[in-house]
Amino acid sequence: MSEFWDREVVERKHNEWMALLPVRLHINELIGGGEPKWPIDWFESWLQGRKFERALSIGCGAGALERDLISRDLCERIDAFDASVGSLRIARETASSDRIRYYAADFNRCVLPRKTYDIVFFHQSAHHVSRLEYLFTQVLLALKSGGLVYLDEYVGPSRFEWSAERLAPQQAFYAALPREIRMSDELPLPIQIDDPSEAVRSSAIEPVLRIGFDVVAQRPYGGTLLSVVLPQLKTTDAALAYCVGAERALLAAGLPSYYAVIVARPKRRLLALIRYAAVRLLNRWRSVRARR
Numbered sequence: 001m002s003e004f005w006d007r008e009v010v011e012r013k014h015n016e017w018m019a020l021l022p023v024r025l026h027i028n029e030l031i032g033g034g035e036p037k038w039p040i041d042w043f044e045s046w047l048q049g050r051k052f053e054r055a056l057s058i059g060c061g062a063g064a065l066e067r068d069l070i071s072r073d074l075c076e077r078i079d080a081f082d083a084s085v086g087s088l089r090i091a092r093e094t095a096s097s098d099r100i101r102y103y104a105a106d107f108n109r110c111v112l113p114r115k116t117y118d119i120v121f122f123h124q125s126a127h128h129v130s131r132l133e134y135l136f137t138q139v140l141l142a143l144k145s146g147g148l149v150y151l152d153e154y155v156g157p158s159r160f161e162w163s164a165e166r167l168a169p170q171q172a173f174y175a176a177l178p179r180e181i182r183m184s185d186e187l188p189l190p191i192q193i194d195d196p197s198e199a200v201r202s203s204a205i206e207p208v209l210r211i212g213f214d215v216v217a218q219r220p221y222g223g224t225l226l227s228v229v230l231p232q233l234k235t236t237d238a239a240l241a242y243c244v245g246a247e248r249a250l251l252a253a254g255l256p257s258y259y260a261v262i263v264a265r266p267k268r269r270l271l272a273l274i275r276y277a278a279v280r281l282l283n284r285w286r287s288v289r290a291r292r
């Protein structure tokens with residue numbers, strides 16, 4: 001897996017649907033609630049002046065988030081880790097601040113220092129975590145009292161949950177678009193074959209987070225149609241505007257967002273630890289039973 005990200009960080013092969021200007025405007029409008037706001041701008045206004053002494057960024061990639069946090073002086077010091085050595089090299093080279101410390105680690109097995117951090121960030125990384133209960137237990141232990149978790153994540157269907165039936169709303173929309181802007185007759189299931197960690201338990205992120213944390217703010221920002229359809233389109237300005245309008249209508253009709261910014265704080269620590277331990281035991285028992 002880390003070889004995948006070592007390659008991807010140098011030469012992107014996957015369509016950056018979020019980077020398209022009208023899409024970004026749509027996302028930022030959903031985050032800002034009318035007035036467009038970048039996620040961290042929204043978070044800063046939500047914080048009302050609070051700053052953080054020590055932060056941890058999990059699955060930091062090439063380090064864009066940490067550079068942003070330092071340039072805003074939102075965090076005094078940041079530890080950040082990733083499994084991709086290639087990404088970490090770029091992050092270190094670009095950091096231009098000795099307030100960020102990068103290191104290599106696997107988030108499915110990491111042991112975090114106890115009561116150390118005021119905030120823990122996940123930026124498009126939690127949807128690669130298979131051992132969510134384990135990692136959120138580590139995060140719980142690593143946070144100081146009053147600490148927060150910030151996630152900006154894909155929380156839509158996990159890779160094993162996709163089926164033609166599930167894809168039907170997006171497929172019907174895609175089929176109705178002019179053939180010359182579609183890359184194929186049918187949408188492929190949105191499962192990334194070359195990265196088995198992609199969306200491995202994405203739909204479980206929020207429920208598992210809520211076992212040990214209270215969600216104190218949440219900004220769902222769509223992606224339900226756009227993240228699935230745009231990678232399969234030759235995008236023109238008109239097509240983009242049409243797709244963004246269609247996603248707005250679908251969200252207004254009640255379809256859930258596949259992406260969200262979530263801010264959470266730990267529940268009572270002992271109770272939360274016991275709940276995670278119980279769920280991990282239950283999961284282990286279920287997987288043993290399924291193998292029999």
Ligand SMILES: C[S@@+](CC[C@H](N)C(=O)[O-])C[C@H]1O[C@@H](n2cnc3c(N)ncnc32)[C@H](O)[C@@H]1O
Nearest residue numbers: 005059060061082083084106107123124125128
């Ligand atoms: C979508 S990228 C996000 C990177 C960065 N946070 C960003 O937003 O640009 C997902 C990151 O998760 C990392 N990752 C995947 N599996 C991992 C693991 N088991 N342990 C640590 N990092 C992992 C990848 O190397 C990659 O950098």
